[in-house]
Amino acid sequence: MSISCTGTLNHLSLPTTDPQPTAAFLAEHFGCRIVTAGDSILLHRNGFDIVLDHVEEPVQWPRNFHFGFEMETLAEVRALHRTFDAAGVFMETAVFNNSRGSRFFCRMPGGVMIEVNTREDKEDDWRKLF
Known part of the structure; x- marks a missing residue:
């Protein structure tokens, strides 16, 4: 059992x-x-x-280890990216889109990577990829 x-x-x-x-x-x-x-x-x-x-x-983190926060809109994701960039947060990527929606990656103090994303602009059938 x-x-x-x-x-x-x-x-x-x-x-x-x-x-x-x-x-x-x-x-x-x-x-x-x-x-x-x-x-x-x-x-x-x-x-x-x-x-x-x-x-x-x-602490040595694997390069791609991260956790994510999801926002409602692409506008919110872009605004947070601008805020982080202006504040000197270490940015791993610009805002980009894939089939699951737009996102960016950054590193918080201590080196852990964070993903900030939205599903507002995801492809309707993105789950069919898995």
Whole structure:
């Protein structure tokens, strides 16, 4: 007999050498609420927690590791890209479109890559690709 988890994905834990700037970035730009602060920081957003675990050794992330935030409109994605670019956020890409909608990639403090996307301009049948 096989058992599988039917529970909700409720948190992501990320190691970082400097959690304070990462927490500030997520709070300012993504609406995360800082719940606890200290060596490790707990943030909360829409029923999901992000734990920033303080570590001493530098973290090496695989180049394409990332997590994403979805916005309602392409205009919002473009506006956030401009905001990040003006603020000196490390931008991996410009805004681009593929069959699943428009998106861009950037890196938050600590080096983790973030994808910001919208499905507003997705191809109607993009799911047929999989």
